[in-house]
Amino acid sequence: MPNILNVHELRKTYSSGGAELTVLDDITFSVPAGTTFALVGPSGSGKTTLLGLCAGLDTPNAGSVELCGADLGSLSEDERALLRNRQVGFIFQNFQLLPTLTALENVSVPLELQGDPRAVESARELLAKVGLADRGHHYPSQLSGGEQQRVALARAFANRPQVLFADEPTGNLDEETGSRVVSLLFDLNKEAGTTLIIVTHDTDLARRCDRLLRLKGGRVFERQELNV
Amino acid sequence: METLPPETRKAGFGWLLQMAWRDGRASLHRLVLFMGSIVLGIGALVAIQNFGLTLEETIAGQSKELMGADYLVDSDQPPTAGFLDTINQLPGTFRREVNFATMVSFPDRAGTRLVRVRGMEAGYPFYGALETTPAGAAETYIPEGAALLDATLMTQYRLKPGDSVKLGNLTLPIAGGIDLAPGNTAVTTSVAPVIWIPYEQIDKTGLIQVGSRVGYNFYFKVAPDADLQAIYDLWDPIMDRNNADVDLHTDTSQRLGRRFENVGRFLKLVAFIALLLGCLGIASSVHIYMKEKRQFIAILKCLGATRRQSFLIFLLQISGIGLLGGVLGTGMGLALQQIFPRFVRDFLPLELDWSIHWGPVLLGLLLGLVMAVLFGLLPLLNTWLISPLAVLRIGHLPSRLSKRLTALVLGIILLVIWGVSALLLEQPFRALAFVLGIAFTFALLAGIAWGFMRGIRRFFPHSWGFEARQSLLNLFRPNNQTLVLVLAIGIGTFLISTLYFSQDLLLARAQVEDGRPAANLILLDVQAGQQQAVAETTRAQGLPVMENIPIVTMRLEKIKDRTVNDIREDTTSTVSQWILSHEFRVTYRDSLIESEQLKAGQWVSAYNGEVPVPVSLSDNVARDAQVTVGDRLLFNVQGVLMETEVASIREVDWGRMQLNFSVVFPPGVLDNAPRFHVLTTRAPDAETSAALQQSLVRGFPNITVLDIRQLLEVVSDILDKIGWVIRFMAFFSILTGFIVLLGAVRTSKFQRIRESVLLRTLGAKGGQILKIAALEYLFLGAIGSVMGVLLSLGATELLARNIFETPFIPSWVPFGVVIPVICLLVLGIGLLNSRSVLRSTPLEVLRREGV
Incomplete structure (x- = not known):
């Protein structure tokens, strides 16, 4: 199975008050296409920073990231945006829906960016799939946390991404809602054959993945193959 | 999919x-x-x-309708036979006019009035309408030997057609009222309403005497395809030599424009x-x-x-x-x-x-x-x-x-x-100066806001209470809006106050000094033989004769040995044209008056028979004639040439409501020249003034009385009208400032909402949050408005010195009204916006505001 993500000797530092702070150092790993992958570790271990680098939201100080066959380091910011639009989906802990757009519009945006003339119909179908067919015209502020995350799920799958990055997808939800959202996430993922990369604190959620990478102090602490 | x-x-x-x-x-x-x-x-x-x-x-x-003709020739000298020959050679047909200011009375009504008399020939205006009530009066007043009166005059004195008007020695029936005439405006007619009488009747009035300011106009109509510019180019220099001017209808409209x-x-x-x-x-x-x-x-x-x-x-x-x-x-x-x-x-x-x-x-x-x-x-x-x-x-x-x-x-x-x-x-x-001024103001206000934030950080009042400290902290926290709000409030206040102060300056400039006993009645055109009798009539009414000023008219013949005609024809000359054909009204006296200050040379108080005669010029005449102390001027005093030398130059405050002169001779030179006098007096009330005017018009019809009190009412009315326009325009700035303020404060609440919600979550009471917000907006309002007013003080002082040339005494209104009102306004808008934070639960607020 080819790798959809190859991370090689990645290093990320920030300067803070004149001093250099290393957040990630010497990170190397790969994610085979179509698998599920969990990034775990304590707070401040660099999980979210690593997710940002892998998804092309940020650039490393050293090392390389190859996503969907493209070396992110060689792409401009707009080229990385295009790549995200065509190949990548996102789910965030705080949902990150566009607050001034309705649920339906939120889901259709990735498709509209591609110029898809069926964007709205497709978005409607996706909303129906996550059980929110009748909430399309509601604004995010009019939806509960679980509903918002389901809209985010529909949006993440709208462009049929090859890889889906999820940052603590249940972090803002109660256990029951979180569990329903996770089931939906894994079902949709299985149906679409997407690679799923999850950053999580939730050990149960991590155990549902095929592979696991544990970070500690910005370095790889442990690698596990769970359900391979 | x-x-x-x-x-x-x-x-x-x-x-x-x-x-x-x-x-x-x-x-x-x-x-x-x-x-x-x-x-x-x-x-x-x-x-x-x-x-x-x-x-x-x-x-x-409507330029032809404004003039009533294609062009006109105007002169302030009685036309000589030679001049009339020249006029007859000008292209087109013409109608004559003689006009002057005088006092009239109405035999059927009590009261006298300063008016402008226009003696017109039939056929004028060539263009535009002379609209009268009754409608036919415009056509009948000349053949009937009657007068047309300005409609406002008719109303003011409740006159009707058939009543009569007395002009000097002549009493004419009134044919009707003028509703619309070429070149008339409500403002000009409110100063001196117009009376039209037949041209032929002018001499019978006996009002044209020595010193009378009389205008002689010749209105021309030419063929529609005539080249007016060519007429002007050919004839204006010729008319200049005759102390007359050619004015095209387009010139009049351009001047008005x-x-x-x-x-x-x-x-x-x-x-x-x-x-x-x-x-x-x-x-x-x-x-x-x-x-x-x-x-x-x-x-x-x-x-x-x-x-x-x-x-x-x-x-x-x-x-x-x-x-x-x-x-x-x-x-x-x-x-x-x-x-x-x-x-x-x-x-x-x-x-x-x-x-x-x-x-x-x-x-x-x-x-x-x-x-x-x-x-x-x-x-x-x-x-x-x-x-x-x-x-x-x-x-x-x-x-x-x-x-x-x-x-x-x-x-x-x-x-x-x-x-x-x-x-x-x-x-x-000027636009560049305006932009630089605006940029400077912005930069200064931004600098003050920045300095203020640094000042608070450095000298933070740690001993203050929780709410006061929080509100001060809000001014320099990350994402603060201090700079933008101080700029918005400051610029708004600056503009409003500057407009206010400037308006004050404009109005102050036009006002006369009150509180001291100044003359309020000026009797013009008093002939030399009449002055004694006029003074007695005045005193008989119980009024003092405050001044008796002799006036002699003269023109310049030579400036520094060059004749005015030479200078006129010299295209390189930079001597102002008006000097060359101006009829100077000159007085003689032995001392300077209040409105004058010696700038150069020496004041000569007595004439010792020397030639040239030492004279004193006002600085504007010296500048425009390009002469200085020691230069020679040859005056033509009604046919007698008089060699003079500039002995002194005076700075004259023309803004003062008193008689000022550009040329002053020492006593003893012009005493025997044909002259007239101006007498001044002070009437304590309108009734006494009216009584004097009536007896003067009866006894001395050629005398014109300027009632300063009445004139000031007109000026004040005009200024009121101008002030209204300025205030109307300033209203836009004020309303815009309010909207900007509303926008800035309203948008800044989104910056504060997170902090407020967190404070509430941590247990802060609604009152505490309200107090924090109130103090913060009060600080912002105070800094912005005080800075704005202080800046506008500086700007108005500059305006006062450089443009209005008048001392600037700031009114208390911007300090006493503008600053508190703006502070309260900012406070009110700020608190109004904080209500939504207080009324709802933190979660509701977060959701509603989409934070």
């Missing part, structure tokens, strides 16, 4: 528009506030600009200031608005939108708002311009036709679009730098725009402001 081939399709312009609308509709109330800040400024500007063009067009279209142009420029600038204030509102609102849109943009970028797309969505949004503001402002301006004729009706000698000009319409639309985009450009450009990483890291700040780019945008803004002000003022250098 099908996967689209990645390279074949992408979101087009339509999607960008759709996204701009989708996001905009949720923030509609705030975007409307952005728009509101420019609507008024554009409205005012379009109104004035369109009105100016309408006026220009009307004046140009220029008079209104100056007022128009001032009003345009006031309107432009309102627009600039609105633009500041746009800048501050867009700045805060775009800060709140950071997360939106980060999400969009994360979903795959390019930097260009994200930028364009908001550029379209702001452009749309600007364009809409332009459309609304232009519409409002066109509606408003219908009001302007009401303000200027009394100053205009013609009826205005309302019309739309496309120039101002285009200007309004463009200004809306360009100003909104330009002033929103810096925050809009910041969207370029927002990283999609912000979706993972809340509060991740974008990198800053490069200093070079920021400077470039600011440079473009200044350039556009200069361009627009140059277009409005039609004076690029």
Whole structure:
């Protein structure tokens, strides 16, 4: 199975008050296409920073990231945006829906960016799939946390991404809602054959993945193959 | 669902528009506030600009009607036989007029009045209408040997056709009232109403005597295809030599146009200031608005939108708002311009036709679009730098725009402001001074706000209570709006106070010193033989004769050994033309008076028989004649040539309501020259004044009485009308300032809402949060308004010194009213916006505000 993500000797530092702070150092790993992958570790271990680098939201100080066959380091910011639009989906802990757009519009945006003339119909179908067919015209502020995350799920799958990055997808939800959202996430993922990369604190959620990478102090602490 | 081939399709312009609308509709109330800040400024500007063009067009279209002829020859000397020969050679047919100011009385009514008498030949006006009541009076007054009176005079003295009017020795029946005549305005007729009488009757009045200021006009009508400019070029130099002038109908309209142009420029600038204030509102609102849109943009970028797309969505949004503001402002301006004729009706000698000009319409639309985009450009450009990483890291700040780019945008803004002000003022250098002044004011206020924030940080009052400390901390916390709000409040206050102070200056300039016993009745044209009798008549009424000033008329024959004709024909000469043909009214006395100050040379108080005669000139005459102390002037004193030498130069305060003279001789030289006198007195009330005027008109019909009290009423009325226009324009700035303030405070609440909600969650009481907000807005209001008023003090002082040349005594209103009102306004708006935070639970607030 080819790798959809190859991370090689990645290093990320920030300067803070004149001093250099290393957040990630010497990170190397790969994610085979179509698998599920969990990034775990304590707070401040660099999980979210690593997710940002892998998804092309940020650039490393050293090392390389190859996503969907493209070396992110060689792409401009707009080229990385295009790549995200065509190949990548996102789910965030705080949902990150566009607050001034309705649920339906939120889901259709990735498709509209591609110029898809069926964007709205497709978005409607996706909303129906996550059980929110009748909430399309509601604004995010009019939806509960679980509903918002389901809209985010529909949006993440709208462009049929090859890889889906999820940052603590249940972090803002109660256990029951979180569990329903996770089931939906894994079902949709299985149906679409997407690679799923999850950053999580939730050990149960991590155990549902095929592979696991544990970070500690910005370095790889442990690698596990769970359900391979 | 099908996967689209990645390279074949992408979101087009339509999607960008759709996204701009989708996001905009949720923030509609705030975007409307952005728009509101420019609507008024554009409205005012379009109104004035369109009105100016309408006026220009009307004046140009009615210039023949304004003059009543194609051209005229005017002179202030009785026409000699030679001069009349020359007049007869001029192309076209002509009608004559003699005009002068005099006192008239109405035998059927009590009362006398200063009027301007026009002795007209039948057939004038050639163009335009002489509208009278009854309608036929315009045709019958000459054959019937009757008079036409200004309609206001008829009303004032309750006169009717058939009553009579007494002018000097002549009593004429009144044929009717004049409703409309060429060149008449309500203002000019309110100073001296006009009476038209047949030309042939003028001599019978016996009013033209030594010293009378009489105008002799010859109105010409030529063939429609005649080349007026050629007539002017050929005949004006010839007329100059005869101390007369040729005036084309276009000159008259141009002069009138220029008079209104100056007022128009001032009003345009006031309107432009309102627009600039609105633009500041746009800048501050867009700045805060775009800060709140950071997360939106980060999400969009994360979903795959390019930097260009994200930028364009908001550029379209702001452009749309600007364009809409332009459309609304232009519409409002066109509606408003219908009001302007009401303000200027009394100053205009013609009826205005309302019309739309496309120039101002285009200007309004463009200004809306360009100003909104330009002033929103810096925050809009910041969207370029927002990283999609912000979706993972809340509060991740974008990198800053490069200093070079920021400077470039600011440079473009200044350039556009200069361009627009140059277009409005039609004076690029004045426009530059205006822009520099505005830039300096902005920079100074920004510097003060910045210094204040640093000051608080450095000398933080740790001993203050919790609420006071929190409110002070809010002024320099990350994402604070101190700079923007102080700028908005400061500039608003600055403009309002400067307008107020300037208006004070304008009005003060026109006012006369009160409180000291000055003469309020001036008796003009008192003949040498009459002065004793007139003085006695005055004293008989129990009034003092305060001054008895002799006046001798003369013209210049030579300046420094060159004849005035030589100078006139010398095209390189820079001596002012008016000097060469002016009839000087000269007096003689032994000392300087209150309104004069010696600038150069020596004052000669007694004449010792020497030749040349030592004379004193006012500084403006010395400057225009290009002479200095020691230079020689040859005067023609009614046929007698008199060699003089400039012995001294005086600075004269012409603004004082007293008789000032440009040329003063020492006593003993002109005592035997044909002269007339001006006597002054002070009447304690209107009744005494009227009684004196009546007995003077009865006994000495040639004497003209200027009633300063009456004149001041007219001046005050005119100033009231001008003040009304200024206040009307200032109202736009004030209202715009209010909208800007509302926008700035309203948008700043989104910055504060997180802190307020967190404080509430941590257990702060509603009252405490309200107190924190109140103190914060009070601090902002106080800093901004105090700085604004102080700056305006400086600006008005500069205006007073350099433009109005009058001492500036600040009124207390901006300190006592403007500062407290603005502080309360900021406080009120701030607290009103904090209500929503207090009324709801923290979660509700977070959800509703989309934080």
